[in-house]
Amino acid sequence: MLDEALIAARLAAHGIVPDAKQRDAIAALAALFGPATRRNHSRYQGVYCHGLPGRGKSLVVDTVFELADCRKRRLHFHEFLREMNRRLVSEPRGDDRLGSVSTQWLDGIELLCFDEFHVHDIADAFLMGRFLDTAIRLGTRIMLTSNYAPDGLLSDPEFHERFVPTIEQIKRHFRVIHFDGARDYRFGGEAQPSPRFFSPLDAVTSRALQDLFLRYESSGALQAAKVNAAGRPLTARAVGAALLWADFETLCVESRSHLDYLDLAERWQGIIVDHVHTKWLTKPQTLQRLVWLVDILYDRKRALFIASDQPIHAALRGLEGAHDLSRTLSRLAQMQSRTYRNTLDAAIDRPTSTESEPQRHA
Structure with a gap:
């Protein structure tokens, strides 16, 4: 069984002293890794x-x-939906293709963690229902986070x-825990030394955006280029090895899906989203689409820079029409704080091989 005190100590390093519900979650999550005999007699196979x-x-x-020390x-x-749909396309026809693909996908996995679990679409609901049936049958332990109660x-x-x-x-197979604290930990953090969001x-x-691009791409060219996003063309203002600079119209006003943003996040460490006219929001x-873009970049710990005609937080507050917008506001707050460790800055800060070698004296 995992040591609850060790989990609490790790959280304390992030400035979190667990409240009552967080302590409940720690205990429930740790119990998933108890002795097999204890788990087999437990009512729960996962924590939601x-x-x-x-x-x-x-x-x-x-x-x-x-x-957790396991597979x-x-x-x-x-990302999960993309993988499952790719496998379904190549799976031979049969009586239970979804069950077969789910079994293959889960092969060798003892613990599965889904972040930001949600179901807004009936096709995703059908897929998820069959997948969870399979995971429960196989005894896979599952940890889920969500902004939604079941x-x-x-x-x-x-x-x-x-x-x-x-x-x-x-409800039958998961311990469901409601994190009902009043504090949003992503707000109020110390800001980055250099701005991430720009207006007007x-x-x-x-x-400022030109200087920013050249700071990360010293050998990059400030010229337009075309790239592909999940097989679809995307015109960028500038393309570097680590940083992509494109207009909001191209990224989010044009017809795109979360697959485009997954592709971009896999190829670049950061994205500059320029010319956000808030009337489009x-x-x-x-x-x-903006919600999807922020979600995916945040999950991959990518850097995000936004230039808009008015401050982006002010522009987004009070808007309706998109799922999970409150999460977007919360994540944008953290993405401009020091606590957000992104892969773009990590790559720049990483010492080169020559720098890491000890100095030699004649």
Whole structure:
């Protein structure tokens, strides 16, 4: 069994003293790794942590995941859907293709961690229901974080009843814990030494973005180029080895899916999103694409820079039409703070091989 005191100590290093619900989650998560005989007699096969954004769900679960000594996998829900759909395309026809693909996908995995679990689409609901059935049958331990209570999944009244059997499965086999703390840990952190978000869209901002790009891409060229995003063309203002600079219209106003953003996040360590005109954010589809982009970059710990006609937080507050917008605001707050350790800055700060060698004296 994992040591609860060790988990709490790791959280303390991040400035979190667990509250009552976080302590409940730590105990439930640690119990997943007790002796096999104890687990077999336990009612629960997984832990479902839900609550408002920034309440420490992912940090608690990720800490336990890091300490777990077993064959394990953690991934964002968008990434999981992409993998499953790719496998389904290549799976031979049969009576239960989804069950077969789920079994193959889970092969060798003892612990599975889904971050930001959500179900908004009936096709995803059908896939997820069959996948969870398979995981429960195989005895895979599962840790989930979500902004939704189980009963809030697939809230569309037209389809919700069809997902109720899976919701009941979750309630039977998972310990459900509501993180109900008042504090959003992502707000109030010390800001980065250099700005991440810029406004308004003027000559000062334009020059700042040029300087920013050249800071990370000293050999890069400030010229437009075309790249592919999940097989679709995307025109960029500039393309470097680590940093991509593109307009919001190209990234989020044009028709794109989460697959495009997964592809971009796998190829670049950071993205500059330029010329965000906030009038576009009133369109639900455009706003939803921004939510996907932020989610995926945050999960991959990529750097994000935004230039908009008014401060981006002010522009987003009070908008409607996209799922999980409150999480986007919370994540944007952390992405401009010192506590957000992104891979772009990590790559720049990493010493080269020559620098790490000891000096030799004649």
